[in-house]
Amino acid sequence: MLWLKKDLMVIPAIHNRFLVSSERPLKQQGATLIEAMVAIFVLAFGVLALMVAQLRSVSSVQEAENQTLVAQAAQTLMEGMLVNPTLEVSASGVTSRDYAAYAKGDVLTYCAAGGAASGVANTYPERTAINKSTLAQQQLCRFSSDLQNKLPNRTSLAAQVCKGNPQTGVCNAAATQYIISVSWGMQVGDATDAAQGTTNADGTMTYRYVLPVQD
Secondary structure, X not given: OHHXXXXXXXXXXXXXXXXXXXXXXXXXXXOOHHHHHHHHXXXXXXXXXXXXXXXXXXXXXXXXXXXXXXXXXXXXXXXXXXXXXXXXXXXXXXXXXXXXXXXXXEXXXXXXXXXXXXXXXXXXXXXXXOOHHHHHHHHHHHHHHHHHHHOOOOOEEEEEEEEEOOOOOOEOOOOOOEEEEEEEEEEHHHOOOHHHOXXXXXXXXXXXXXXXXXX
């Protein structure tokens, strides 16, 4: 009978231990739905930020390329002007260079009208004697053609040779410095920020490149 009593005492003890252990809260494993949603949102926000930065980088590279292409075309025109000036001699015998033959207003309009009608637009005749005025016309129209070919995504384009301010690109007949001024428009998606251009009411941006003509 003594061993039976001992067994009966052990059974309640085991039962009580089972009840205590079953009442303990289980440790959480994995993540809740809210935590997973927050993690997905943070990840999506980070990916979106990277995509925006990438788009801005591509636009900046494209605009830098446009600036380089315009600069190359303007540099080529300036070199042609330097070898084809109109020499003027003052009363005191001082010789100066003048480039009035290149000051034809908007180059694109000039070549589309007078330049094309003359039959020499965008061409360089070989082994043919030409005068200084005709050479200037050819150089201007080649410049116009280069700009139009190198800026295919433009929304607007204007270029001219005139006396003006090298800082602003504004023509002024009273100035003494000749400049080559080029301005072009781009869609906002194809352009960079407003710090490098002027934002227009129609959502486009206008850029300007000015090259002073000097030896």
